[in-house]
Amino acid sequence: MIHFDLPSDVALLLRDTAERFVAENYALPQRAEMLAAAPEEAPRLWSAMAELGWLAAPLQEAVGGLGLTPVHIVPLLEALGAGLVLEPVVPAMRCAATLARALPENEAATALEPVLSGERIEVLAEGAEGAPITATRDGDRVMLLGTAPLVPGGAAAAAFWAVAELGGAPILIRVAAEAASVAAFRLLDGQAAARVCFDGASCAVSEAVPDCAGAALDFGTDMGLVGALAECSGLIDALYRATLDYVKLREQFGRPIGRFQAVQHRMADMFIAREEARSMLHLAAEALESEDAGFRARLVSAARVKIADNARRALRDAVQLHGGMGVTDELAVGHMVKRLLVLTQLGGSRGAHLKRFRDTA
Template identity: 70%
Template sequence: MKFSEGFSLARCLGFEEGNKMIRFDIPSEEATLLRETAERFVADRYGLAQRAAMLADETLAQKNWADMAELGWLAAPLPEALGGLGLQPVQITGLLEALGAGLVLEPVSAVMQCAATLARALPEAQAQDTLDPILSGARIDVMAEGARGKPITARSDDGTLKLSGTSPLVMGGNIAATFWVVAERDGAEVLCPVPATAAQVERYRLLDGQPVARVVFDGVTVREADTIADIGAALRFGADMGRVAILAESAGVIDALYRATLDYVKLREQFGRPIGRFQAVQHRMADMFIAREEARSMLQLAAEAQESKDDAFRARLISAARVKISDNARKVQRDAVQLHGGMGVTDELPVGHMVKRLLVLAQLGGNRQQHLERFNAAA
């Protein structure tokens, strides 16, 4: 039996909007096209050597951005009324899995999350104007939040808001034009657009080489008229959208590690035969296959749940998926390196780079422990 790629869990399960229900959609032609295009893109532009060159000169990666926008990737999840393609979450996981598998360096997920949040938070006319340049790739906007337990704060001061606080890790923060800062004012969240030129942007790299930024907002002022209040629902939706995107990227890397390892054990010979002929290796590979399929299955659940209006149901399924995918990522990281032997700990094969990417992804949007707590709290 073969699953179609990006196969949907709940095609026949029935769905009513807002209900606690899992829907089933066969990937549309658009979704299949998106995934295939992304796979070709990655094959053409993200070979190991090409990626190393981009890492050495981070401006190279930015050259891809316009093409990514042109291909409709950034617009994929947004409603058509706002210039998006109107695809359901389950229709874009294939695209994000392919980008994850390719270890791309552009902040696609982060910008998608920002656009999805703005689409819900801003009044419609303003949303249109704000989103147009983002979706066309003309400018990069991302969200910026404080660390856990250390929110960015805003104080009213004669028609302006004065910000204080730091975003320790902003994906895409190295090249963003605008930070949409989530600040706390009098116990409520308010969204403040801050041009990168107004903030203190400290660029750095993550352990997998991805360029990011730490952004300090101390003393930055924003006109109160430019801020948006009453954003709780939009933030929650955007955050869950971002999490599902991270999960899709993670599932993509898990799949890539599994496939790379399967190829390797079929080729690598010891004791006069491919190591994949040994039972100890076969069983370990079977477990990697199981881990990959479970990850894909949970990704699909999470994507199906993403648009549910039942907050507890959505939180529970997405957090469950985060926990399971973290666990299985860990297993696959371990097994892939082990079965590659010494080559697995070098920098010369994609394996090491994929392992590092999974270490990064596991910390974004809340880690395993936080999501286990959220899962229990939403019971």
């Protein structure tokens, strides 16, 4: 059963901390300096984020986390999304959440300690749809073959947890960045990513996380989706607020354009899109706590489809009401639009999520 409760004090504290952090560190000139750096450079604010406990927030205390629920961390991720943060918080959270479930508690705590402390970045790396990374046994070694074409956060990663197929079952294999071929680049929105080729990388059979990793990977994937949807929700809200301020100031025919009925209708549409996105996000975050994997998958996919649709409508209206300035880098709106365009393409296609929704109904 889903309960739409008011945000807890913990959730509000995380959100307020994130908003202050963004206000101090992510003005457009500061963000421009970060974007000018090479994508493979370590994110300059990563250690500070780790010290604030954000990376450890969704993990159980037994593995070094803070034991907070997905509902608790959603406001934090909304604030980071609205602030156009460049650090790979969601990819790192997804990886950590997967390892926390795939490994025994003592092994997970050991593996995650340097990650949660901000000492290094580790993320999951998967093959493209229809072209998975494959693993084969060669004596006491497991050999990898394949490429992960898009690894968010992978540009500055110290290691990758490759999701490979061995005998038709998924396994996780940790590969140090220097043992793979890593090509770093920036996405349309400025986020650093990488193309990672694992051909020839290997590990001892005893180091591979076995096929019991499947359930952990499914949960981690849904956790990552909810994190991306939280960023979308925060961006939709930020776009709405920025556009509302703009139509109050921009004048045409001697009065603010916000007084024209057609513009008011557009703003009403954006408001509805924002509220629907928030509701669906909360629904998906609550569903992450369910032990029913089918129920969780169904609601997360439903939220993915609805929020992505609303994000596209919101960015369309924001650009139309701002005019040409809405797609420039001079205004935060232009950066928000690019970020939303990228987020709505990650995590699987609309058709794939509609299919998953039907299959788990």
